[in-house]
Amino acid sequence: MDFQSSLNKRNLIVLILIIVFAYFAFWMRMIPAEGLVSSAGVDLLGNDPWYNLREIEVMVSNSLQYPWFDPMTYYPYGTDNFWGPLFPMIASVMCILAGASTRPEIMYVSSFLPPLMAAAMVPVTYFVAERVYNWKAGLAAAFIVSFVGGQYFYRSLFAFVDHHIAEVFFSTLFCLAYIAYLVYVNKHPVDFRDKESLKIPALIAVGSGIAYTLGLYVMPTMALFALLVAIFTGLMFIINSYRNVSSEYLVLANTVTFLVAIAGLLVLGLHHSGTSMIRYSMGHVYAYLALIVGTLVLYGLRRALNEKPWHYYLGSVIAFGVVAIAFMIVAMPDFYGTFLSGLAGFFGYSAQLTTIEEAQNWSLDKAWSSFNVGIILMILGLFASVFLYLKEKKETFIFILVWSLLIIYSTTIQVRYEYYLGVNIAILTGILTACTLSYGWSEIEKILSGLKSEQQAPPQEESKKKGKGKNQPKALPKKKPVNSGKIIPFAAVVVFIAAFAYVMVPVDINTSEVMKNYGGMTYDWKEALEWFGENSPETGIDYYAIYDRADYTNPPESYGVMSWWDYGHWITFISERPPNANPFQEGVAGSNGAAAYFIQQSEEESNAILDNLNTRYVITDAEMDSGDGKFWAMSTWYDPEVQSAPYLEHFLNINSDNSYSVVTFYTPEYYNTMISRLHNFDGSMVDPSQVVYIEYVDGAAYGSPYPILSAATMLGFNEAEAKAEEFNAANAGTGKAAEILSWNVLVPDGKVPALQHYRLIHESPTNILEANNQDLKYVKVFEYVPGAVINGEGTIKIDLETGTGRQFSYMQESVDGRFIVPYSTTGANGDVMPLGDYTIVETGETFSVSEDAVMNGLTIN
Structure with missing residues (x-):
């Protein structure tokens, strides 16, 4: 050939x-x-x-x-x-x-x-x-x-x-x-x-x-x-x-x-x-x-x-x-x-960026989880490239080294650059493989030629005649000794590549199988956004039109939708409505940002944000509401210095088997945030019932970053308040203290006032607390309304039923001799139906409120 x-x-x-x-x-x-x-x-x-x-x-x-x-x-x-x-x-x-x-x-x-x-x-x-x-x-x-x-x-x-x-x-x-x-x-x-x-x-x-x-x-x-x-x-x-x-x-x-x-x-x-x-x-x-x-x-x-x-x-x-x-x-x-801003854009890092999964730092654990044996092959490939440059003086190896090291560094700063790094791992592994193969090729050839000689050698026949005869086998050429040391590097690389494929291919297939059953949007979000798109007014913005910023003005009938930034694109695509915040992290920070809106303790300040943004609807979900979910991200964007500290307290708990676990409690500040008042309580006033009375000691003396729980008891609010005051007075300066907290998002550790301008108009079907015999739906849609005015003193109440069949009561205490109520009693509020008129609990007076009164801020009496 x-x-x-x-x-x-x-x-x-x-x-x-x-x-x-x-x-x-x-x-x-x-x-x-x-x-x-x-x-x-x-x-x-x-x-x-x-x-x-x-x-x-x-x-x-x-x-x-x-x-x-x-x-x-x-x-x-x-x-x-x-x-x-x-x-x-x-x-x-x-x-x-x-x-x-x-x-x-x-x-x-x-x-x-x-x-x-x-x-x-x-x-x-x-x-x-x-x-x-x-x-x-x-x-x-x-x-x-x-x-x-x-x-x-x-x-x-x-x-x-x-x-x-x-x-x-x-x-x-x-x-x-x-x-x-x-x-x-x-x-x-x-x-x-x-x-x-x-x-x-x-x-x-x-x-x-x-x-x-x-x-x-x-x-x-x-x-x-x-x-x-x-x-x-x-x-x-x-x-x-x-x-x-x-x-x-x-x-x-x-x-x-x-x-x-x-x-x-x-x-x-x-x-x-x-x-x-x-x-x-x-x-x-x-x-x-x-x-x-x-x-x-x-x-x-x-x-x-x-x-x-x-x-x-x-x-x-x-x-x-x-x-x-x-x-x-x-x-x-x-x-x-x-x-400098260009470098910051590529390599910058901040507390807010820690809330974005793809912008987090790359750790050794993440690196190994993503690429496994590929990390070893990459490092060896870097050394092989250095060796080959020193040997051959080809600048292409310098280019590969600079390219790979730049991407590695970028990935350590923000994990998103992993999608670039996969290529460098492949190229460096290829160079390593060919380098070690070239190093041991002469010895591999000896082995191959030896195998070939054995296959081609004629079978030896026993001579029928004594002495030298025609059938005497010819002497084979003497085999050259094989230096196995030169083959070991290539063999090791082959083993590493086989291990890499053995580990990674099943992981890839499993990832694909998981994604097959997962998708990007939960059923509840899709259901809620489809309902919202069909049951909210048109905005006057053509979803399919091409607009030029220079000559564009929002139509008079347009309005915004407030939610956390993760959900902005879903709102745009499914509901065809414009969100205030989006996954580009636009509309998140600042005095009018989504973080400020949801973490505010004051309804008036949150209302001012919606007014400034001409926003009419708010959409919440259980993840925004959870200390283990997106609440931490929202509080971090709101105040990067304190993050979630004012709203969540962590304690070290010593279990019965002497093991340790960290437990989280919600503070009164948490229950008064807008996200909690909306999603947990549907804007209604809530009086504390049972709370968690805890006693703890300062963990610093024991080498713990958290206070150590010494007691935790469910008590009525008044009893817990009195007991905490007594304990703190008796243990001042000892490192021991007591607090009233709660572990349940639906059971506040203090009084939560009502929201006057928000009505629930839809909730998704999934109850995330069904196992606890409580009812909290995954996604909720609220409408921001002027509210009707009712003059009176005391507490006003209306019973309501959602489209999912959940019944709840909206309650509000009067302020300055009046109530501002968000629900109409004469028809549906979205798919939330009134079960009667408003009633002042103390007097028994009832009031019928029209949709016109709610939407135009009219006084009923």
């Missing part, structure tokens, strides 16, 4: 394996489709995919126009979309080509895009590793990337219709193009004095710029890869100076690549007036120009110091960096601020 036929055979095998790996990647990610698809559409995963589907619907309806401004979220301001049009445009084109026009069809077709992109990542990853090292590295990398887990796998599942997998795909495509440039110029050096030497490298650099631009069209975070190039460029100029090698190829690459990127950005348009790097703004233009200028300055310094020892150049580069930063601070403070 000649060399050409052998090469063709190898290429065919490689192609077949890549197709198999790509299909395997696609198949695993399609498993959720079996459980998520119904006649109503697809139960999308997560939060952001619901908004992506909204964009796709709008683009399909408007000839692929992208809604850069959207008044259907972050009401009343509207949002300027900060991610790009490429991902929803690809999905929209797929829908148009497939003839998908209805919502269920659009959801179904779009849900295929993430698994398809994950499959496309297989050949792209192969070519990256192949260009960096060889085809063996490419095959190993392609295999690993087909099943590598963590956020990379989850965000490429069927029904996770989000742009993250597109970010990974196009950023990897850019790295492939840049690496291809480096490989080419390594064999065909760039010389500015020879124009012919510039042509093909310049064309490859144009391709690199186009790939970068495509990534930028997906998401502005593509700027992270401009930072990668900047770090790589500075490092290579220093290394090339030490090696006395020309760096002209870097000047050509960066200038062409980022001029193309600037042109591409200007074609897309600048859609933000500031200089934020997480938006499509002039900040990107400034950054790319700075990268080009920085490259030229490094080149100029290199030429100026060409005859000097290399450490002169190193010192000059450091001095240039210091001077450049000082110059920006003094002469260009705005640009310096843009630079």
Whole structure:
């Protein structure tokens, strides 16, 4: 077999394996489709995919126009979309080509895009590793990337219709193009004095710029890869100076690549007036120009110091960096601020960010949970890349090292970057595999040739004649001894890869199986939002229209919907109503934010927030209400310093078997927050009944971060109050104390006043406290109303029944000789029915209240 036929055979095998790996990647990610698809559409995963589907619907309806401004979220301001049009445009084109026009069809077709992109990542990853090292590295990398887990796998599942997998795909495509440039110029050096030497490298650099631009069209975070190039460029100029090698190829690459990127950005348009790097703004233009200028300055310094020892150049580069930063601070403070804000956007961290799952720090536990043995392979791959660079002096290994270390660092700051890291794990594992295989190949060949010789050797026959005869077997060539030490590294890597696949593939399949039965939206939220969309007034905002911020004004009949930010996209997509807050964390912080609204202790202050935002409805759920759920996140956004401390108290409890557990109690401040008064008590006044009387000692003396419980008893409120006063007076200064708290969200530890302007209009069917023989529905919808005025003294009461059949009483104490009541007695309040008129408990007087009186603040008597 000649060399050409052998090469063709190898290429065919490689192609077949890549197709198999790509299909395997696609198949695993399609498993959720079996459980998520119904006649109503697809139960999308997560939060952001619901908004992506909204964009796709709008683009399909408007000839692929992208809604850069959207008044259907972050009401009343509207949002300027900060991610790009490429991902929803690809999905929209797929829908148009497939003839998908209805919502269920659009959801179904779009849900295929993430698994398809994950499959496309297989050949792209192969070519990256192949260009960096060889085809063996490419095959190993392609295999690993087909099943590598963590956020990379989850965000490429069927029904996770989000742009993250597109970010990974196009950023990897850019790295492939840049690496291809480096490989080419390594064999065909760039010389500015020879124009012919510039042509093909310049064309490859144009391709690199186009790939970068495509990534930028997906998401502005593509700027992270401009930072990668900047770090790589500075490092290579220093290394090339030490090696006395020309760096002209870097000047050509960066200038062409980022001029193309600037042109591409200007074609897309600048859609933000500031200089934020997480938006499509002039900040990107400034950054790319700075990268080009920085490259030229490094080149100029290199030429100026060409005859000097290399450490002169190193010192000059450091001095240039210091001077450049000082110059920006003094002469260009705005640009310096843009630079810092860009770094903060990518690597920033705060107390509020801890409430966002994808923005949390990456711990060793999370790393191992996501990638398992892949972490070991990644670390070994980094060492292999260093070894190969020292051996072969190819800058592609430096590029891989910088790329991988930058992504690793980014992931430690915010776990969301795991979806980038999966690719680096695959590439580094491919390099490690090929490196160890190359190291031990000569010994492996000895083993293979020995096996071949044994197979080809003729069977030995016993000679029929004594002495020498024709049938005497020929002597076999003497076997060369095998140095097993050179095979061990490759064998160990194969074992690690097998272990990685053995652990990760079942985890991936299990993740897909779980998602098949999970979806992104609970039944209760879907039921509540569908009801709300059908039973609330139109807003006057066309869900499918393209609006321009410059000439847009909210219609007079429009209004907002207050809920926690997690649910904003669901409200937009299912109810087609504009939420005040959304998963972009818009409308969350500040004096008019959702956190301030739900954590307020004063109805008047919360009402002022809704008035400022022109908001008419409030939607709550049990997670917002729970100390173990989203309440902590809301209180952290409201006050990052104290977080949930004023509302939740934690104690160390010594169990009967001498083990320890932490128990949580709710304070009076918790029960007076708006979220508790709405969701727990439906806005009604509540008198404390039984409370938890506790005694505890300061845990510091015992090495505990929590106070240690010494007693806990259920008592009536008055008895508990008297006992706590007596205990605290007798134990002042001893480290012992007593408090009145509660462990039950429906049993407050103090009096809770009524809300005057909120009426329950719908609740979802699931009772989350059914096991405790109590009734608390999962999702509730409230209407904010002026309320009717009834003059009188004492306590007023009305009995009501919800659409789920739950009966409850709304009670309110008079303030300044009057009641302001939110429920009508003459008809349904949403699907909550009055069971009679209002009655003043002390006098027995009854009052009928019309809907007109409630909605216009009329006085009844």
